[in-house]
């Protein structure tokens with residue numbers, strides 16, 4: 217298949233180049249504790265051996281940041297760091313990595329007296345000083361709160377677009393153009409919509425594509441494939457990640473799945489679109505990363521899938537998230553949400569908190585809520 221790629225500009229990430237017609241780069245993210253240097257280096261190298269062009273590592277604490285020099289010493293992989301609220305960690309890690317990813321929605325939590333523009337200027341300067349590329353990573357579950365209030369609650373696309381465009385404009389004004397953008401949602405149709413609309417307005421900005429919390433294989437791969445087929449076949453996308461809920465030793469499956477999707481699209485082996493979330497049960501779960509505080513999360517995600525099979529015909533979305541950083545926000549749009557803490561699992565119905573339960577009790581609590589929801593749907597219909 218001859219695909220006319222969008223005329224994006226080139227962005228270099230270490231030895232990898234994205235945009236400007238370069239082959240679509242594959243990325244993944246470590247799920248080890250970043251401060252555990254041996255485990256993190258092992259996983260980075262496993263991912264690189266599987267063909268990852270860039271490997272992302274979460275940095276949430278001074279301990280994580282302190283591990284980066286040694287991690288850098290032990291691997292040749294192109295490294296990206298994932299910053300959350302503590303954006304100031306950038307200067308400690310930038311000398312040791314090739315790319316900095318920040319989330320516009322997370323620039324509000326620390327140093328509230330400073331504007332987001334000042335924080336972006338700081339990040340751009342740190343990136344420029346240390347030869348790093350940047351990713352503006354907009355995520356459906358943690359959109360800039362100011363943007364959210366401007367639009368109706370069911371319009372989740374415009375707040376993401378406004379936030380991305382605004383940050384691009386700010387970086388352009390600073391003269392920092394070595395960046396790409398990502399706009400991620402757990403719903404593949406929304407990923408298609410938001411990326412198409414973004415690239416129609418900013419066709420020169422390289423895009424990193426992904427369906428967040430896609431879940432376990434094979435469903436997670438199928439959801440991602442749906443979005444990628446529709447976007448890449450139209451020339452949109454310069455780098456991708458397939459986010460899967462799998463245990464640490466299986467993380468390289470993200471790269472294998474990504475390569476297969478790209479090869480199939482290139483050969484025209486495109487599947488028909490499945491309309492997720494409309495009239496069947498939709499289980500979404502995060503791909504897990506170093507922020508997971510209890511590894512029982514992976515098993516729990518599998519148990520939720522098994523336990524809820526009986527509800528397969530119901531249009532209900534259940535989200536299972538691995539941590540307190542993104543879990544509370546990213547479960548808001550699900551009918552039922554679980555997010556995992558070290559000892560307890562938090563249960564939500566929409567944005568309403570239903571309580572915390574031990575890992576061995578949460579499945580029965582979830583089943584009660586699911587049964588109640590099914591009854592309500594039946595009464596309503």
Ligand code: SF4
Nearest residue numbers: 502504505538539542
């Ligand atoms: S929800 Fe938390 S544990 Fe899961 S991928 Fe996102 S940050 Fe990592």
